[in-house]
Amino acid sequence: MSLNSPADEPKSKSQRKREMQALQNLGEKIIALPGSQRRQLPLSEDMRMAIEEADRISSHEARRRHMQYIGKLMRREDTEAIHTTFEQFEQFEQEKRQRDHALHQLEMWRDRLIDDGDAAVESVIHELPHIDRQSLRQFIRNARRERERQKPPINARKLFKLLRDTAGL
Structure with a gap:
């Protein structure tokens, strides 16, 4: 049986x-x-x-x-093998979404720094203690002037780059 x-x-x-x-x-x-x-x-x-x-x-x-x-x-x-490759794609997409989210966060910080000034500087310094404070304040001042004069946002871009490089993205 x-x-x-x-x-x-x-x-x-x-x-x-x-x-x-x-x-x-x-x-x-x-x-x-x-x-x-x-x-x-x-x-x-x-x-x-x-x-x-x-x-x-x-x-x-x-x-x-x-x-x-x-x-x-x-x-x-x-x-x-197809499922394994899909999992790799999904992992890549997840990492991309996380990086995009972090970059959007940095954009919001940049805008807040330009809009709020010193009040926002302290919170950014708290989050990114290794940031070059002198460059940070200089880019903020210059970005405000550019905005007031309706000039291209060169210093706002430099400010974003400083935030991005300091955050390691």
């Missing part, structure tokens, strides 16, 4: 449909990627051609059928 393991049992039709839908969704994610990231994925030539074709299809029904075809091709692809 041998016991069958769950892996030996055939998959239900619903399970097969869920797996196919997951592969099709992965194909849609690949299509949504920029070309530079697509080229980094470990895809077969058939899959690359199908993805390029999907970009050219505009009819809803034709696109739906083509996505099913892509799902079928995905069965032959190394989905583990």
Whole structure:
């Protein structure tokens, strides 16, 4: 009497449909990627051609059928390697979002320094104790003058660069 393991049992039709839908969704994610990231994925030539074709299809029904075809091709692809590459892309995007957030924070500090002056200087010095205080105050004064005279914001850019370099971004 041998016991069958769950892996030996055939998959239900619903399970097969869920797996196919997951592969099709992965194909849609690949299509949504920029070309530079697509080229980094470990895809077969058939899959690359199908993805390029999907970009050219505009009819809803034709696109739906083509996505099913892509799902079928995905069965032959190394989905583990594709998922690993996606995770790398997501990590890169997360780091980019964090850096963008930090740069936006620095832009707000720059604007606050120009608008509020000495009151804002103390909080920035508290956050960035290694900042060159003399340059900081000089850039703030010059940026205010530029703003009052409606000149290009050269010193505001220099102030931002000082903040960015001191913060290590």
